[in-house]
Amino acid sequence: MTTKTGIGASVLRKEDARFITGTGAYTDDLSLPGQVYCVFVRSPHARAIIKSIDTTDAESSGGVIAIFTGEDLRSDGIGDLPCGWLVKSKDGSDMLAPSHPAIATTHVNYVGDIYAMVIAETIEEAKNAAELVEADFEVLTPVVDVATATTADQIHENVPNNQCYDWELGDSAAADGAFANAVHVTSLDIVNNRLIPNAIEPRAALGNHDAASGSYTLYTTSQNPHLERLILAAFVNVAPEAKLHVISPDVGGGFGSKIFVYAEETAVIWATAKVGRPIKWRAERIESFQADAHGRDHVTRAELALSGDGEFLGLRVKTIANMGAYLSTFASSVPTYLYGTLLSGQYKTPAIHVEVKSVFTNTAPVDAYRGAGRPEATYVVERLVETAARELGVDPAELRRKNFIQPSDFPYATPVALTYDTGDYEASLERALSLAKYSEFAKRRNESEANGRKRGIGFSCYIEACGLAPSQVALSLGAGVGLFESAEVRVDVTGSVTVMTGTHSHGQGHETTFAQVVSDKLGIPFENVTVVHGDTSKSDYGLGTYGSRSLVVGGSAIATATDKVIAKAKKIAAHMLNSTEEQVSFDDGIFKIPDSNESLSFGEVAFSAYVPGDFPIEELEPGLSEKAFYDPANFTYPAGTHICEVEVDPGTGTTEIVSFVAVDDFGTVINPMIVEGQVHGGITQGIGQAMLEHGVYDADGQLLTGSYMDYTMPRADDVPDFIVDTTVTPCTHNPLGAKGCGEAGAIGATAAVMNAITNALDVKELAMPATAETVWRAITGD
Amino acid sequence: MVDITITVNGTGHSLSVPDNTLLSDLLRENLRLTGTHIGCDTSQCGSCTVELNGRAVKSCTVLAAQANNGSITTIEGLGTPNDLHPVQAAFRDNHALQCGFCTPGMIMTAIEMIKDATEPLSADQIRAGLEGNYCRCTGYQNIVKAVLAAQTQLRSV
């Protein structure tokens, strides 16, 4: 049913009222009585031995309450920050994970690594004291270059060759066989540039300890508060889970970077008990640059084998992935299970083999950033396919069509471990070609040339695996946690509904989308549904929001719990109507029985549930509140086609995106307005990677892009209006038919942009970001 | 310490703050007007934008003392959920926000842009006018749409 507020309607967002009036409550907006402030003392060196730390002068600085070093945490039993996914190397051995203390004890391993924390009455007093913390460092030569990290100095005692793992997926012999039979081989050397996430709200933490109960409360900028609590309790040993209350209030964007459990909130929540006062910390932007987990950073050699008539025969990919200095919370899974598994793309490539070496360097930890592994995979596949088409002189759309998995092929098992459930890739391609007016491109190119400009067009037919994940699959592949989601649908006495979810909204609009699902299913007004998230004391459990999972997993849990509510309500209605629950039908908020004019509204049944005057209490419990834990049967597979058209000014190398079309298949769409917004934002981050953004370290491991003066963020005048549309093949295995939309833009866009620019310049390879100078050099042949 | 007398959202305040207090800190910490956000250290992100004496400024790059005797409007001074300023309403109606963190600054900048324009702004002019406001969520498209819509309404008044 599509109503003005139901599934499929572009309902305006419930959360906007507080955000547009400045009454949202982000972590740094909160204050607790008697709170003090924390400043972290960070390494200026990329790699050094900590010979000693002298805090004497700092301790006597004005306003100082306490100064702690890594030894203080260690001696108090505080454990290392763990990595939650164990990846095995191809020889069967476990990955090598270095010790990752929240505050460094013996070595600092990247610029920004913390070696002390200062707590003082004011921020300025804490900063004054931080400058007086004297560390005696023995500076060592850092390892910065990812491509040569395995032959550089060994960073961690227990990690020879700086190699975390050497992983593979697919059939090596089959792939080699395909190449032996190939008529044409297209190969590319690809660098997937390091990105720095840059949610506009910097990370923050506000901790409090109640000495009487021994319980802790942590307000923090987390995408997954329950996971934060689990790790702080079970691995870091701050306190038992039941004594640890984690709240993620309004959070100003995450894009992956706020999934992880970081040193800062760990130290803050621990120290709050030590000093007996609430402690607040908010990152300055320079700290976000230095110490938020970065994204991407792969070096890859990729080859595609084709038959004489352009059929894909095999794909070989060798990637070195940068982990940075330590393993962040999910770092190991990103270049493996979220990357290698996606290399089949939308194509029937029969033989695929991928090898990934993950290495440590003296740079900030690298982990999931919007798309996480899937943008890197899409970039490899779609740059190869486009290049192959150019080398063979065939239309890139035609080469793709020829190799697409067809609707009749589903379910389709790829050679890299996934089984796609459904899709229609040609449908989105055709729609995108039409919206992009592809047939008139040659004319537009001629016009550009007449004006002294170079014009190019590029495609990207991406696929992603979303809705992380079937727990059984994830656990068998090394995940440390199940990846289901919980929900509770609590019907109030008067028939309004409160929904508790374990996902977390930090821009996605869950308070609106989930309310649409519930109001639609229950046939009650949208306004009567309130969604609660981000508080470990309110929802049972949850794995949070990332991997485009919230609607497909969290929403499915909500749908399931809502179905349970309906089932229970039918029992009550049956009792009220003197019938049986099998006889009771429920449609659009009304309970009916056959051959009767009698009916009950949802509100009447809800009221009766809480005022059970004559319930047969042996058979029928009072109350109307249900829970569900939903574990998906498979990933979901959103897919689509992005087409980018650019115009290059050869005089300066400046590239302008003149048109960008995205046609995505997200399955069932609950709120098209919100989905479009997600696509716009994702595309902009994808364009950012292709043309603007780059996290750069110099040879000494100093971050050259440590502020907005040097790290190029996409601004309003860097991007055009996007033309977006959807095609729909509903997901076959979840109750909503939804596939997820949060990452698609970032996954698809980058390759489309680079395919367009290389087309305009008529070059095979071009480094990202395609800055003006990079483009100008390609034109001038330097 | 420096004594400051200012009017914020129509209400007069007299207070004494350390000389190095930023206007953004005075608003957020002393007056608890936390709708003005802090997103960077180098005066680029624009989340802290407020109106000072009729002009949009980045309050993280103005000393509180410089605003002495001044008049300030923050996001909290524009409208309430039941009586929104046209730019606030346009942001909601056009889905021009996602996480909401940059939104107060965006709205304050948009208001000045519309107010200053002698002719209706084009989409390109709006994009250029938003140079000092970063958004990581929306891709800007709906923000531009919202400013265009708000402009139409405000210019017709």
Add this chain to the structure above:
Amino acid sequence: MYSFKYHSVSSTEEACTLFESSESAVYLSGGMTLIPTLKQRLDYPTDVIDLGAIDDLQGIDTENGSVRVGSRTCHADVACNPHIQALADLAGGIGDLQVRNCGTIGGSIANNDPAADYPAALLGLGATVHTNNRDIRADEFFLDLFETALHTGEIVTAVSFPTPLRAAYVKFPNPASRYAIVGVFVAEHNTGIRVAVTGAGSCVFRATAIEEVLQRDFRPAVVEGVSVDHSKFNSDIHASQEFRGHLVTEMTKRAVAKIA
């Protein structure tokens, strides 16, 4: 920020007296560079002297064929004054809307950031910098990286720009900071052509070789043939010396094309 004593002054005399009696004072004009510098603890003055309340440093006057801009005039106000359109265009492209509402011409030129826009206008237009005790020709004002002819404690009070016959400014912005990677101000005066380049080197400079060819033939194409020595240019992650050298030629061509 480290702690400091803030002073608001109502005259340049008062400002100078305070400056001299302070251990290490700085003047605060628009604050667009100073305040971020203080926030990052890169400077630690004992005293910050705010010039904002000195009324006679504000405003724009056109007199005898020249434009006199008070040092405390913000970029937004210069951008609205059409008397020298190239100057207005330049001011309208500095920073962003909010920065233009605060940043001032006096603050910008006293700082002499190598990538700032105003130095190109001053040099290109042959402006005169007025201070509280003398006048300094723009040709003698900008000395080197963040270095000017100002004496310690001296205050810029205004800048006078002679009205050119024609002028244009074109810049290639740094994609991140939006400062100039290269900005070129081309102006034709009764006395000849001036071409001032900012962003490329450690300090704004006149491209005399380009001036000479344009003097003979004011067309974009002639610039192409002039070799630009980029060996002392800036180089960073955004642009190499060579690319900056190319951009000097390219931006000059575009500026000339705008007014040829």
